[in-house]
Amino acid sequence: MVPDSSRVDRGDVSLLINGLPIIHIELKKESAKDGFMQAYYQIQRYAEDGFFKGIYATTQIMVISNKVDTRYFARPSEDTAEAYARMKKFLFNWRTEDNQTVSDLFDFTRTVLRIPDAHELISQYTILVDDQKNQKFLMVLRPYQIHAIRKIRQKAAQHEGGFIWHATGSGKTITSFVATKLLAQNAIGVDRTVMVVDRTDLDAQTQDEFTKFASEYHTGQTTGNSVANTLIVGIKNQKQLARNLLSSKNNNTILVTTIQKLSAAMRSAQQESEEKGSNQFEKLRQEHIVFIVDEAHRAVSDEEMKRIKKILPNSTWFGLTGTPIFEQNKKQENGTFARTTSQQYGPLLHSYTTKNAMDDGAVLGFQVEYHSLISEEDQEGIVTQLNKGKLPDDVLQQEKLLPTELYEKDEHIRTMLQKIFNRRSVVKKFKVKNGFPTMSAILTTHSIAQAKHIYRILKEMKDNGTLLNGRQFDARHQLIDKDFPRVAITFSTNPDQLEKNEQDDELVEIMKEYAKQFDVSPYQDEKLYNQNINKRLARKEKQYQSEGQWLDFVIVVDRLLTGFDSPTIQTLYVDRELNYQKLLQAFSRTNRIYTGKDSGLIVSFRKPFTMKENVQNTFRLFSNENQNFDQLIPREYEEVKKEFIECSTLYKQSEADLSDNPNDLKTMIAQVSAYQKLEKSYKALRSYDQYEEDFEAFSEVVEQLPQYQGKTENVKTKIKEMIEDEEHPEEDFEKFLQEIAFSSQLNATHKDVVDSFYINQLLKAIQLNEAGAVEKFEKEIQQKDPQIQKMYHTLKDQLVNTTEEIDVAQLKETSIQNEIQRQLQKEAEEFGLSFDFLQSAMNEYQGDKKTIPYLTHLLDSMTLSKEEFEAKTGEKYRRRTKVLEERLQQNFEQLQKWKEEL
Known part of the structure; x- marks a missing residue:
């Protein structure tokens, strides 16, 4: 009850x-x-x-x-x-x-x-996570993580190693940790377990993650520098790590460290054992120690692994990676050092590829544009001159002869930046909403010198007003952010370099410019500078979600292209050649799931035929030989354009079929399926820069999409009613029904949000009595909430019937704010609530979180008696918290619609 x-x-x-x-x-x-x-x-x-x-x-x-x-x-x-x-x-x-x-x-x-x-x-596969902020929650592993851990445990018992191939972004660190934990605590025949991580990861973010995962496990050991973590030891102190390795009491303790600290700890353990005259180190050498390496190739080289294996001959090694090294992309190593993942770790134990992750909706797909900034005529002339007067027939051979210096010229960089910051492209690639970018981008190039060169030219062009160029493609979506783009440059330095005898003067100046951009004190420390770039680009902390506090565009060489996770990165611009693991790792910065994001966008500016072949080779290699890699390869514009035309024809035919058989269930399902395919194709099509060139050809279909959607929703309702009312004995009916998505969460719907800035422009046009302005205005507001439409009609009438000069934006803002205040005042009076707390709660309310700020304060301020409350709501007084929360959620959701018009 x-x-x-x-x-x-x-x-x-x-x-x-x-x-x-x-x-x-x-x-x-x-x-x-x-x-x-x-x-x-x-x-x-x-x-x-x-x-x-x-x-x-x-x-x-x-x-x-x-x-x-x-x-x-x-x-x-x-x-x-x-x-x-x-x-x-x-x-x-x-x-x-x-x-x-x-x-x-x-x-x-x-x-x-x-x-x-x-x-x-x-x-075993559900863990309690503690974020160290008084928030604990359960986390259950995904199936591929469970299969991988079972394989590791099975092989460890047999003293056999191997590697796990799980896609980038699939949670390899958690897989590594849980496998390490279970081996340390439960495995028969395993004396100790050590988890090895990349030093950069450990320094930057992974230690916090481990503390979350490990907080509920207690083995009597502690690092002494975390709140509740008594499971992980030896992260920072190599002597402590050495003592734990030598102690027989700690064989069920998870050790998380880097290969560098592990090597140092081995030397320290041997020295300590010899000084004490004990045989502890010899005992350690005979133990079966299992090493689990998160990021198999970044964390441990084969040379380092062999060095440890000589000291610990009974050790077993497992590596986890998102981009294995095979024969096709093998490393160029000297002597007998391993060139592939299987040579270093052993056989593949379990795979979960990027295609699997896309199928599960865990990551997005990619869309790639290949651009050449050199004309065909110029390219042929340059190649002919460099090739002793001969021009190869094969365009790949031509591109192979093009020198790097060609792309380091100012002309190339300026052309590239003008293409990136063309206003029409910016709206799509940076997802401009209400005049401001909601997504960010990374540009990667081949060298630090080139990165600095691009940065300097970009700053110059921004300062002289030539960076943003071209006309607005769609008047409803315009960039009005005066500080766009907020730019940074970051690059990796030698991690073994503890001190710099000579500071890079250019970097000092760059850090000053960066600080000035955000009105903060200049950075003196490169590490702090890079950490702040990470935070502003990730936009995960609330302070960096505020207008003007995020980064729009970051120039890199290799830094941030592996391991960095930011769902708001939508576009990667590539001014270099990439292939195999570097290509997939770089592309994967863009395909994290995020609201309003349909795919990761890649734009390449060098050697288009070479890059296209590299992309195909990469996805062929990393799709696994038993899978159809063609489904994974990012599609070019012409392919998407052809699909859109076919989907449009298919939809029109489905409407005709439905008109002939309006009550046939399969015909109805076919119509819904045709619309959903058309909508999905349109979302892909409009993200390409080439789309604007063909817009007129597609405009007839695009303008009808809202009508198509309305018809489809009606058909879906009818399908549901028919299914619920009747029995359908067809054996294939269930499979046939799966062709369409019923859930609004899963179904693609056409919704083209009109910017507030554009509405202001239309109101201004009405005030100036421009031809067609009223008709445009009426068309744009017809899908808005009825009460908001009413307000806009009042504003329109006011502008039409006056000759006075009126600040349109201010008039609209005042009308909206007055309506918000009126509704808040009404709510406060009806329940006897503090107006100030109510206003603060509404201002801080976030629709996706569905919680009411200051709810306790509002309840304390309520002046309604028990009898008044029950008479007004029909609910028991003891349920007042729940009743008020639900009521305010409903009211605040409505007020959010008004706030979006500001």
């Missing part, structure tokens, strides 16, 4: 372990309105009603399914809408060891929920 309600919450299935409900399963029909998500929303409602309290507080894993599609996830940290909104990104489908998706409910149950697999999922 739900407290203070006549409603009963009845869950579908609970699985008990030792008599306690641990796994909750919620089921829906295949035809459910939002698919498996309907089960998710029902669990969320149960949680908010208090279902998972008392005996059900022990629930840890949730399973949701509509029979044909099944997901599992860890129970959110709180029973609130905010916590469940965050969890939507972590609904996992199951994959077999060979990466076959298990969607069917009964197959999932036989595979995942059987004994002992269900027990292991809870006890």
